[in-house]
Amino acid sequence: MENKKSYLWFILLLLLTFLAGGFYIFKSSWNNSYQNTQINNISLASSSVSINSNIKTFELIVKDKKLFSGPDVLKVTEGDLVDIKISSDVSEEFHLHGYDKSVDLEKGKTVNLKFSANLTGRFPYELEEDKVELGALEVSPK
Amino acid sequence: MVKSLWLTSLLLVSWPLVIPPPVAAHAFGIQYTLPIPLWMYLWGGGVVVAISFLLIGYFLKFSKKGSEKIGLNISQNLLLKFFRWGLVQTFFKSLSLVIFSLTILAGFMGSPEPASNFTTVFFWILFYLGFIYLSALVGNFWIVVNPWRILTPNFSPKLNYPSSLGYYPALLFYFLLIWLELLSNGIGVNPPSLAGILIFYTGINFLGSIIFGKENWFKYGEFFSALFELFSKISPIQKKENKFYLQIPFSKLLEERVNHFSLVIFILFSLSSTAFDGFRSTSWWLKLVYLLGGGQIISSLMLGASLVLFLSLYLSAIYLMKLLVKTKLAVFDLASKFAYSLLPIALVYNLAHYYSLLLIQGQSIISLVSDPLNRGWNLFGSSDYVINIGIIGAKFIWNSQVLLIISGHIVAVFLAHSIALRLYKDRKSSLVSQLPMLTLMVFYTTFGLWLLSQPLRVGG
Numbered sequence: 086m087e088n089k090k091s092y093l094w095f096i097l098l099l100l101l102t103f104l105a106g107g108f109y110i111f112k113s114s115w116n117n118s119y120q121n122t123q124i125n126n127i128s129l130a131s132s133s134v135s136i137n138s139n140i141k142t143f144e145l146i147v148k149d150k151k152l153f154s155g156p157d158v159l160k161v162t163e164g165d166l167v168d169i170k171i172s173s174d175v176s177e178e179f180h181l182h183g184y185d186k187s188v189d190l191e192k193g194k195t196v197n198l199k200f201s202a203n204l205t206g207r208f209p210y211e212l213e214e215d216k217v218e219l220g221a222l223e224v225s226p227k
Numbered sequence: 228m229v230k231s232l233w234l235t236s237l238l239l240v241s242w243p244l245v246i247p248p249p250v251a252a253h254a255f256g257i258q259y260t261l262p263i264p265l266w267m268y269l270w271g272g273g274v275v276v277a278i279s280f281l282l283i284g285y286f287l288k289f290s291k292k293g294s295e296k297i298g299l300n301i302s303q304n305l306l307l308k309f310f311r312w313g314l315v316q317t318f319f320k321s322l323s324l325v326i327f328s329l330t331i332l333a334g335f336m337g338s339p340e341p342a343s344n345f346t347t348v349f350f351w352i353l354f355y356l357g358f359i360y361l362s363a364l365v366g367n368f369w370i371v372v373n374p375w376r377i378l379t380p381n382f383s384p385k386l387n388y389p390s391s392l393g394y395y396p397a398l399l400f401y402f403l404l405i406w407l408e409l410l411s412n413g414i415g416v417n418p419p420s421l422a423g424i425l426i427f428y429t430g431i432n433f434l435g436s437i438i439f440g441k442e443n444w445f446k447y448g449e450f451f452s453a454l455f456e457l458f459s460k461i462s463p464i465q466k467k468e469n470k471f472y473l474q475i476p477f478s479k480l481l482e483e484r485v486n487h488f489s490l491v492i493f494i495l496f497s498l499s500s501t502a503f504d505g506f507r508s509t510s511w512w513l514k515l516v517y518l519l520g521g522g523q524i525i526s527s528l529m530l531g532a533s534l535v536l537f538l539s540l541y542l543s544a545i546y547l548m549k550l551l552v553k554t555k556l557a558v559f560d561l562a563s564k565f566a567y568s569l570l571p572i573a574l575v576y577n578l579a580h581y582y583s584l585l586l587i588q589g590q591s592i593i594s595l596v597s598d599p600l601n602r603g604w605n606l607f608g609s610s611d612y613v614i615n616i617g618i619i620g621a622k623f624i625w626n627s628q629v630l631l632i633i634s635g636h637i638v639a640v641f642l643a644h645s646i647a648l649r650l651y652k653d654r655k656s657s658l659v660s661q662l663p664m665l666t667l668m669v670f671y672t673t674f675g676l677w678l679l680s681q682p683l684r685v686g687g
Contacts, residue, residue: 094285095641096475099634102278106630157685183259183616205621206259207683220685223261226622 183208255341268680298474327374334422384440393487400450547663575635
């Protein structure tokens with residue numbers, strides 16, 4: 086190696102970066118868990134108040150094998166209850182990747198897909214039979 | 228005789244195309260990663276610039292030329308000796324051949340769905356991604372387990388390998404592989420087509436070895452050998468003159484220099500192809516397609532254009548370097564000298580974009596290995612394993628992506644500066660010479676972060 090000392094400095098610098106990064110990661114996740122503890126404490130104390138996770142409702146209308154109306158991207162936060170109302174002009178299958186949830190669509194009927202957004206990430210959904218991607222669900226971490 | 232040879236070759240070429248891919252390949256290689264938040268991208272970019280200044284300051288005061296030290300000789304290490312033991316090597320070679328045969332067989336006999344097929348999952352995720360990371364970690368293990376190397380006889384050369392050809396054959400296959408991965412409209416992820424291509428590639432390696440001799444072909448022509456050998460130079464475990472050494476990761480990149488310009492292009496393609504893949508998922512790609520028109524041909528040209536762009540930027544930086552500090556070396560020579568300093572960036576680009584794919588969709592292999600041919604077997608008891616998507620959350624992925632890109636940048640700058648110190652007479656010249664390279668690296672890494680922060684378009 087060129088210079089043992091300079092490499093030691095290099096490793097030190099790298100280490101510092103990781104430490105700074107690690108500090109930040111742990112700090113933010115600690116903040117989150119602290120906040121959650123606070124909320125749980127409050128809900129235990131006041132049993133008459135029912136704590137609801139946020140319910141996020143979206144309406145999608147499918148026509149001609151594509152999204153006719155409704156958002157391209159459904160943005161929710163981790164822990165939300167998601168309720169997707171889908172209506173379609175043909176019978177098809179609505180498939181949400183990642184969560185791997187499907188619901189059959191029928192002509193003229195509105196169906197509901199309800200679930201808890203406990204996985205973070207970006208999950209595309211599509212018309213399964215025609216393989217048309219309609220949009221994506223984005224679950225942001227708390 | 229010649230006519231039938233041509234006919235056979237023609238059939239061999241068109242074989243993968245004869246098997247039609249499904250109408251639209253079902254989602255294979257979907258990434259469930261969210262774009263990194265804007266503030267994280269800005270923080271990351273800021274850190275990259277700030278650290279660059281810190282490093283300049285450090286180089287001004289502390290860096291000096293030192294003596295060459297190879298590292299710790301670990302040739303007598305027991306674990307290493309175990310892996311070098313003939314019997315163990317034979318075991319791994321046999322295992323490699325079994326997996327290779329299985330990969331091909333499963334292409335024809337397994338599920339037609341890429342996400343549920345052993346061939347596609349193993350080849351694109353476990354092998355192509357995984358082996359890059361493995362090579363960077365433990366060194367050039369590929370040279371032992373390469374099934375094509377095992378299957379090809381020791382042909383002696385009929386023709387001398389022309390030195391001007393360099394790594395261009397491997398580069399061509401690299402381009403074709405990326406094209407297959409990204410732009411083939413599903414052919415690359417269609418299991419029987421992929422299996423056919425692997426058979427065809429075996430034939431190519433035979434032919435290449437017959438013509439140029441096995442050693443030269445497997446150095447300059449067999450794509451995976453070139454790729455994994457390149458990334459294995461990052462590993463702390465290195466081999467020199469039949470002895471093994473434990474050295475600081477990336478330090479091997481300072482011991483050698485690129486000997487052929489084609490390898491410079493190869494390294495830059497590793498960078499540009501990952502960037503291209505990331506760029507294609509953004510809305511900017513849609514805007515570009517709207518301007519230029521869509522379709523396979525335009526997209527393929529864009530893949531080439533992205534390489535030209537990355538290469539031009541690199542050569543411009545080198546040219547500026549030459550302007551700033553006098554040197555007898557020509558631009559292409561200088562470009563070859565500094566090329567290895569880009570490899571850390573190529574590695575972190577790849578890791579940041581794809582490691583979550585390996586970790587999440589790569590889990591499919593656990594169930595596939597128990598039932599690779601879709602017969603309802605359960606060889607290892609894992610055929611009902613379900614992928615755990617929640618294994619790592621979005622936040623962890625963001626943070627790791629940013630940390631990776633920043634770290635890769637630091638290492639690259641450090642390597643480039645070390646090369647400069649060796650090249651130029653004094654500390655000041657080497658520092659001044661590095662300013663264009665530093666700017667380039669800041670650009671590459673900030674662009675990498677930007678790509679990760681872009682909202683992903685629907686239908687991507």
